[in-house]
Amino acid sequence: xxxxxxxxxxxxxxxxxxxxxxxxxxxxxxxxxARTPETLTLRVSALAFVRLAIETHAVDAFAPHVNALAPCxxxxxxxxxxKIAAEAMRACAALVPVLAAARAAAAAVVDASVAAELAxxxxxxxxxxxxxxxxxxxxxxxAGAMLAELGEDGVGEAVARETLSLLVDRLKNETTRLCAVKxxxxxxxxxxxxxxxxxxxxxxxxxxxxxxxxxxxxxxxQAAAAALAALATNHAAALSGxxxxxxxxxxxxxxxxxxxxxxxxxxxxxxxxxxxxxxxLSTPSDAFELHPPIALYGTTLR
Numbered sequence: 001x002x003x004x005x006x007x008x009x010x011x012x013x014x015x016x017x018x019x020x021x022x023x024x025x026x027x028x029x030x031x032x033x034a035r036t037p038e039t040l041t042l043r044v045s046a047l048a049f050v051r052l053a054i055e056t057h058a059v060d061a062f063a064p065h066v067n068a069l070a071p072c073x074x075x076x077x078x079x080x081x082x083k084i085a086a087e088a089m090r091a092c093a094a095l096v097p098v099l100a101a102a103r104a105a106a107a108a109v110v111d112a113s114v115a116a117e118l119a120x121x122x123x124x125x126x127x128x129x130x131x132x133x134x135x136x137x138x139x140x141x142x143a144g145a146m147l148a149e150l151g152e153d154g155v156g157e158a159v160a161r162e163t164l165s166l167l168v169d170r171l172k173n174e175t176t177r178l179c180a181v182k183x184x185x186x187x188x189x190x191x192x193x194x195x196x197x198x199x200x201x202x203x204x205x206x207x208x209x210x211x212x213x214x215x216x217x218x219x220x221x222q223a224a225a226a227a228l229a230a231l232a233t234n235h236a237a238a239l240s241g242x243x244x245x246x247x248x249x250x251x252x253x254x255x256x257x258x259x260x261x262x263x264x265x266x267x268x269x270x271x272x273x274x275x276x277x278x279x280x281l282s283t284p285s286d287a288f289e290l291h292p293p294i295a296l297y298g299t300t301l302r
Contacts, residue, residue: 007061009057021050026043026072064109078124078125085131089139090142093141093145096118098110100149119150119156120159122146126140129173136170136176144183147160149192151193153193167183167184167187181212182223182227184209188231202238206231209231213228
């Protein structure tokens with residue numbers, strides 16, 4: 001019903017079921033004896049419903065219930081059962097826009113500590129390597145959403161620094177590479193305050209992302225191209241020496257097989273061409289000297 005009729009629970013219906021949802025999300029969290037297959041399934045279903053309710057209702061409709069439901073979601077994110085942990089991280093990601101909207105409106109209806117608790121739960125999951133792939137991907141996606149919508153001011157500089165470094169580290173793992181690229185790209189493209197100079201995050205990320213443009217994995221190349229374009233456009237000052245790494249990573253062939261790599265070269269060219277540093281790419285003509293002209297690629301870019 002919630003999926004078919006978005007917003008149908010706004011007001012008193014959501015207020016009536018919120019206590020039951022909180023109880024269901026904590027159903028098997030009290031003791032080992034309570035962790036039966038039925039209670040585990042109940043927790044997964046309750047977390048999935050909370051996520052769906054957040055996604056299908058206006059922010060102001062769900063905000064009054066965040067203080068009661070969010071702690072249950074955060075506790076579930078640390079559960080040993082991977083399905084509970086993964087669904088909890090997805091619910092955390094869905095909570096991010098609600099927290100961002102409440103913070104922007106300076107609404108007292110949501111406690112200020114909720115954002116800090118979400119950031120701690122997310123960073124804890126991203127830092128772990130001995131967990132199911134589904135949990136890894138959900139945690140990384142949540143981290144990208146958190147950094148993109150809350151930024152340093154929302155989660156704290158220390159947590160933002162730790163999370164950014166963890167995301168860059170996840171670029172080196174083949175199983176988490178694609179979702180980490182998307183998370184970094186989303187954070188880099190966001191207008192919120194985010195200092196990518198911390199721990200040389202931008203330079204380290206750009207070095208890794210530039211190498212992905214040569215990979216055979218097409219979704220990875222496309223995501224890396226978008227992330228590099230966002231870094232070069234919004235965080236050029238933080239890239240420093242990474243410009244020398246980015247420039248040689250350019251398309252060499254005009255075939256359909258390399259079309260995404262072509263797109264990456266064309267996208268980065270504009271961003272890097274107008275870099276104010278005289279020793280870097282400072283004019284459009286400099287960029288055209290280093291990159292083949294777009295006309296050579298024919299319909300590849302059309």
